[in-house]
Amino acid sequence: MRIGSSIAFSQPRSIYSFASVVGQKEGEGPMKQYFDRIEKDPTFGEKNWEKAESRLQSETLALALQKGRLQQIDIDCIVAGDLINQCTGSSFAVRDTKIPYLGVYGACSTMAESLLVAGILTDGGYSSKSAAVTSSHFSTAERQFRFPLSYGGQRTPTAQWTCTASGAAVVSAEGGAPFLVGGCIGKIADLGVTDTSNMGAAMAPAAADTIMRYLQDTQTKPEDYDAIVTGDLGNVGSPLLLDLLLKQGINIRTQHQDCGSLMFDEQTQDTHAGGSGCGCSASILCGYYLPKLQNNEIHRILFAATGALLSAMSPQQGESIPGICHLAELRSQEGLTC
């Protein structure tokens, strides 16, 4: 059902199984103990970066199914997307599954968008199990959005590092914790940021809008949540979000965590403002937060993934960067009584 401009599911929907796979650099960061698999070969055994990303995504989905003892035939729909032109990272990952496929595009907000759509398909009775999947790869993103790797371009201090990472989660009508209970579809916010090396600033207003709408619609306060997780504002965008919300009288300083900031050690890994890419928040959701909810270590979180809806061409045409933030609320078994 709708509550204001947000969505509340008729029943909590199980995140039946989930998996995370990351690359070597991500596997050397502060989150390294949480991922299901760290792959040292950035090509994932393939001949080019784009095939590597598709392989990363398809293996993450396969691992999520395996962890849940599920077969492909148990999945009614895959909802997936990525950053590669025409979302081919996902198309080629899904191609061999023979599972119905809805392609979505929300840039780095894709995991929250695909979770919401998979949740809606399942809560509405249109599927019994749907999978939400996304990925990103440092090398596909660099050559598409920035420079050839061999050019060795200098990165600015506000730039984020596109993660080689993927997350997959199966939303199910039946099953146990963690649970997806609702969420909020994002609106585009664009305050005129044109610096493509400062995506955090471009996305912060969208995150503020979505989080504020959801708190209002559900009549909840930041204190009601163990964590309000954004992905990926990074070290530059995060304080902007806190400031924007404070101006509206909402203080999330205690609860706020950001997947981009969590992924890397800024001091030792030379990643500047933090991680980014669809796979950053997806892998941290599936590797770090979902297990904690499953084990009743935390009980109620908001997962607010942010995306910058630009192309490599749009800034060259003088366009500013539209931001979006989709939000999903997740709970533990104990958290259901909140």
Place this chain on the structure above:
Amino acid sequence: MRIGSSIAFSQPRSIYSFASVVGQKEGEGPMKQYFDRIEKDPTFGEKNWEKAESRLQSETLALALQKGRLQQIDIDCIVAGDLINQCTGSSFAVRDTKIPYLGVYGACSTMAESLLVAGILTDGGYSSKSAAVTSSHFSTAERQFRFPLSYGGQRTPTAQWTCTASGAAVVSAEGGAPFLVGGCIGKIADLGVTDTSNMGAAMAPAAADTIMRYLQDTQTKPEDYDAIVTGDLGNVGSPLLLDLLLKQGINIRTQHQDCGSLMFDEQTQDTHAGGSGCGCSASILCGYYLPKLQNNEIHRILFAATGALLSAMSPQQGESIPGICHLAELRSQEGLTC
């Protein structure tokens, strides 16, 4: 609810309002009398082709709202997508609306995908009205997927012509005919076609799979429909679809129509195998079929939009072309008793 691998809505959902806008060449073809607006300026008053496509899409949505006497605030969600890298055609079209936005990617199948998602949001009670929108533009597609226009490249006989066109439809929980009653989410089919100038052949197997699954799941026969509409197999892909279905004992020759073949006069418009692009089937659905359903001239159709999920780069990397086909069933007021 699910029926097999298809979807049946709990109630018929009104296509409350709809609009179609096309460019000059499309407005000179056999369908010219059916479109709401034919715009002779291919730039739509903008400085570049990408902005032109966004303007086309935003004006089509605005026209659909205007025809339904709707305000932006009446729309709970826009579900939109297009062919431009990172779907910026849609992002920039939606940016100024402040309406929640789900970006989708299904290549030229996008109108069926967005209709299905808008229908699911509405039938499931997550929105009271959601809009499905898509667009394509000859000049954005040519320079992104093929050659600079000024290069004057020769097109092969099997090539299709990307339409400058857009369609928008508002799916509503309440309202009159035409009605969206259900549909089928496509699976990727890839039989190894690698010729990017022959998309019809690449997409025909996906169309056959989706149509066959829907007929089976709903226990219906081709004769139950006034039209089984594909978009856009064109003049090369259409006979392949008929053959593929005939081999399965299904004859849709009488009912089959294809938006790509309908859009242009092959003899006089030099468009070779027909029209293509997200906007081709979207504008013909919203300009030609939906009014006929509204006026009880036809009663029951399948709208099976097809997409080729390649990028400009994937064929260069040796990949074949994955096809997909999403399907929506539409009915007139009288058709509800079928």
